Amino acid sequence: MKAFNKEVKIALVAIVGVIILFFGMNFLKGLNIFxxxxxxxxxxxxxxxxxxxxxxxxxxxxxxxxxxxxxxxxxxxxxxxxxxxxxxxxxxxxxxxxxxxxxxxxxxxxxxxxxxxxxxxxxxxxxxxxxxxxALGKAAQMLPAIENMLPKLDSILSSLNTLLADPALAQSLHNVQTVTENLTVSSAQLNTLMKTLNKGVPTMMAKADGVLDNTNRLTSNLADLDLATTKQQVDQTIANVKLLTDRLNSNEGTLGKLMNDPTMYNNMNSTMRSADSLLIDLRQHPKRYVHFSVFGKKDK
Missing domain, CATH: 2.40.30 (Elongation Factor Tu (Ef-tu); domain 3)
Structure with a gap:
């Protein structure tokens, strides 16, 4: 009976071990039996x-x-x-x-x-x-393109090495350094100029303020003008000039008749000619008009 119990226990332990091994293997495989x-x-x-x-x-x-x-x-x-x-x-x-x-x-x-x-x-x-x-598959797909690019990269590197070995590149770099130094000097001069301008800014602002004051004063004076009265006076002057022009164009008055009546002009012209002839005759024969005699004898 004792031997039987011992054999039964060994069998039970073996069965439990197989079950645990089965579930353990499935667990390691990621399988869940339940x-x-x-x-x-x-x-x-x-x-x-x-x-x-x-x-x-x-x-x-x-x-x-x-x-x-x-x-x-x-x-x-x-x-x-x-x-x-x-x-x-x-x-x-x-x-x-x-x-x-x-x-x-x-x-x-x-x-x-x-x-x-x-x-x-x-x-x-x-x-x-x-x-x-x-990602690995995409990288594999890119390999042919990369292989095609390798000769071009080799050519680019060769050209770059040739360019770096060219003495003209070193001279260009030296020129760049010289240009940089000149720019530094120019920047310093520009800073000095700006400082000078900054010093003159207050004076310029004061002058600008004076100009603004004068402008404001002129504006105030213009505002104080009586524009209505001035316009009325200008209208009155224009009316007087128009009245004068109308009178000159009419036959009224001496100036109007002189400008429009040819008879008066002709009479004045005839009078002027007679006066001119009289002056000429007076200059040529003054004794006809003025008599001076010591003995009272007339000159015929």
Missing amino acids: SSTDDYYIQFHDISGLSASSPIYADGYKVGTVKSVIYDYSGKEDPRVVVGIDRDMRIPIGSTAVIESDMMGNVKVNLLLANNPRERVMPGETILGDVDAG
């Missing part, structure tokens, strides 16, 4: 190192793990992956799966959920998958 999951299939052209226990994410949250990989050795069908996804996870029809790998070589599956709230992928159905090469 979780309620549904199995789906994902079909890839290339699984890119995907293996059992690889995690499956949706919107950055882990929703399941890879259970196994089914590979067709005949090559007639693409590899398929059996995945266990949480039973509460609803996968819309049109969703796809992408294999992604990071810089450390860790591989995972990312579900790209479609926007289809009415129809869903049922457990046991197949989801189409693809491979996202990630």
Whole structure:
């Protein structure tokens, strides 16, 4: 009886050890035996190192793990992956799966959920998958372009070395230094000039204030003028000039008759000619008009 009890205990310990080993291995693989999951299939052209226990994410949250990989050795069908996804996870029809790998070589599956709230992928159905090469894949795609650029870079470096070895470059740098020194001297002179101008600014401002005062005084004087009276006087003067002009144009008055009546002009012209003839005759025969005689004798 004691031997039987000992054998039973050894068997129980072995069974418990196997159970613990089973659950431990599944735990290390990322599989949870007690979780309620549904199995789906994902079909890839290339699984890119995907293996059992690889995690499956949706919107950055882990929703399941890879259970196994089914590979067709005949090559007639693409590899398929059996995945266990949480039973509460609803996968819309049109969703796809992408294999992604990071810089450390860790591989995972990312579900790209479609926007289809009415129809869903049922457990046991197949989801189409693809491979996202990630940063390493993008770098690999850039390698041909980089290889094409290497000869150009070599040519550029050679040209740069030739340019650096040219003595003209050193002379140009020396000229640049000279120009910089001249600019420094010019800046110092400009500063001196600005200081001089700053000293003269108060005097200029005082003169400007005087000009403004004179302007204000002139403005005040203009404001004090009686513009209405001045305008009235100007209007009166213009009226008088107009009255004078009307009289000159009419036959009234001496000036009007002189300007408009030709008879008066002719009479005056005749009188002037008679006066001129009289003056000429008086100059030539003064004795006819003035008599001087000591003895009282007349000159005939």
